[in-house]
Amino acid sequence: MNKKKQKRNFVLICLAPAVILFTVFMIYPTINVFLMSTLKWGGLSGNKTFIGFANFISLFKDMNFIRSCQNTIFLIAIVTIVTLALAIIFASILVREKIKGQNFFRVIFYIPNILSVVVISAIFTAIYDPASGLINGFISLFKPENWETIKFIGNESIVIYSVAGALIWQAIGYYMVMYMASMSSIPEHLYEAASLEGAGKLQQFFSITLPLVWDNIRTTLTFFIISTINLSFLMTKILTTGGPNGASETVLGYLYNQAYTNSSYGYAMAIGAVVFIFSFILSAVVNKATEREVLER
Amino acid sequence: MKMKKVLSLGLSVLMCATLLAGCGSDKNEATSAEGKTLKIAGLNGGYGTAGWEAVVKAFEEKTGAKVELQLEKNIADVLRPVITSGKDVPDLIYLSVGSEGGLVDTMIQEKAITEITDVLDMKVYGEDIKVKDKLIPGFTSSFSTSPYGDGKLYLAPFTYDPCGLFYNAGLFKEKGWKVPTTWDEMWELGDKAKKEGISLFTYPTTGYFDAFFSALLNETAGPDAYKKAMEYDVDTWKSADVKKAFEIVGKLAKYTHPDTVTNATTDKAFTKNQQLILDNKALFCPNGTWLPTEMAKAPRADGFSWGFTALPKVTADGDSYSSTFSEQVYIPSKAKEVDLAKTFITFIYSDEAAKLFVEKAGTVLPTTTASGFIPEKVKDESGKEIDNEKKLFYSIYDNGAKSDIVGFKAVEAIPGVTLLTDKGILYGSVNAVVNGTMSVDEWYNQVVEAVGKYAEK
16 A cells, blocks of 8 residues: 555656646746737736737738748748658668768768758858859859849749748758668568569659658658748748748748837737647648558568 | 765766756856946947947946946847846946837837936036037937937937948049939939949848938928828828838839848848948948948958948938937836936046047947047058048038938837838838839838828827
8 A cells, every 4th residue: 555655656756847847838838828919018017908819800910920821831831842752752762772872971961950040041141142152153154144143032932932942951861861760671572572573663662662651751740840830930030031021921930020029029929829729730630631551561 | 885875976966066057147246336336238239349348447437336337249138038027127228229129119118218308407427518418409309219209308319320321432533423412313323323234222221221211201301291200190191292202212222233132131141232332333322320340341342432421302402311320328217226327328428438439439429529539540450540431421411411310209019010120111111112022102002001000099
């Protein structure tokens, strides 16, 4: 009797620190965000006025918010699809083909992932520079003297693609290395059997490789979508500060501006609440949509 | 066995102690409490820290008080949690209205600043003249120092920076071009320059349009209308004279260097736009008198020399305006040593402090005597003595240009509507106008609509 109680107490004490930390740093701030979203508040002093759902109502009429949502969703879609597709392809090539220097490529591809967003923005500012950037300089070798350089960041229609490019470059390595690890565990005899039956490389890829790593892809997909919401904010904050006249403004960037530059903290918290709910729903949808039967090896 | 236990206990204590390594503060603790302690926090910006350090030292010697000076590049981020908590709030803050981080603007909004109208009637420290007579007229009646429009002073004007158009005087001499005095001459020059592959205009970021546009409004609509416009009077904004200012900027957009928007958009890349003047790729750039110091180390075309002019006139017999930009210092309402802070403000305006500020940092105070202390000669990069360009800039009003002060009245923020910052509807849209994705009419209508929303509040 005593021993059982002792054991239970011991378990509770061990769990306590983690539970406390989780409550204080995760649960409490989240509840706080929802509470603050019902206020009209400047963000510094104690003058708070309760206004209920008024913030949310003005939010859905706010064209700038709608546009920033569109930009964010666009970035999530493009960056996720392109990154994961390229990562899977590269991983499959590096694992299946006997290419010299496999480890060397792994390192090279992975390096962008360890760079901070500030460094990546600095690199891409130089690459995208309208006067003497890497890309413009290269293209101008083949073009006549008076050709106008491409304004990767100054042009409102392509700035979002420029940001997507930087985000993809940064993320490919990490996912490639992860998929390489899970692909290496697929036994070789499956491929041998398939090629004996006349399956080409491509068919082997879609029939053997992909289904067997699908569970891994599913987990990284959810994780990546959420991290893109955060990373897109960081990247646009430094590379484009929201783009020419808001063309590359993300939903978190808009939140930041409203909170600090426009002294509308309650409104910003309403945006935060919407983003929170949206991420939950998105993860749930993605999870459900990609559900497959787990295949036995 | 016991040794092992002691050793492992010692190691775990050591590990726990490293948890506390993160604690500790950056600020120097006050080692002595001789007299009182004044806490000053401010921006380490274009003017650096040398001026403040010298003036603070002089103040300490004169009064026996101790001063804790904290100047940071990101002071708004550093101060925000301090102000929110209300504990250990600095007694004096050096940060301007409209600065990055929105700290000052939010504090004005929330009425968290001490009124300092009584400072105007105090005597300048160590001198026999009242502060209000020492200051250049106009500086204390603008919305950046008296934001609520009630005649009471809340922020003390700190710098005196004429803003205007910078250009390469050497290039103009070489080509035999005359600096335009009217906007028609400006367009002619623009066409001439285009033939040589040089753009007429560039701008660092859209944030610099506050000084430029204010001066332009004064030129097209006159100072009375300008004052009403700064109070969000919708009828003034709907007038044709005000619309003319938008149209001039719209035409200027067509003469703007094509790389401008890209460099204005990327964080911290605005110096590339300023570089265009130095490289003879663009002719004019709106800026303030800190520009030569900011670009001191930048390479430049042969024969380059700084030229500075007020905005061209709208009509031949109209007025030419050049905005005066001013930074501010203020006392938060939760400050402890309010009287000591007010004494410090009176000291800032003294000749002694003005001399120190201008010699160590190139900062010119808005007092009647300060611009007289600008040294005639300074040392350039190689240590050679050259004429101090600052003297040229401060003589801009001697040549007939009129001055106006930048600043809108402080109003309650409207969620989702940002009018004034560098990304706001008024100035931020310039990037889209230059790109051609927004027409002048669209820009104008959006501004009028936003002004209407503020006017309703």
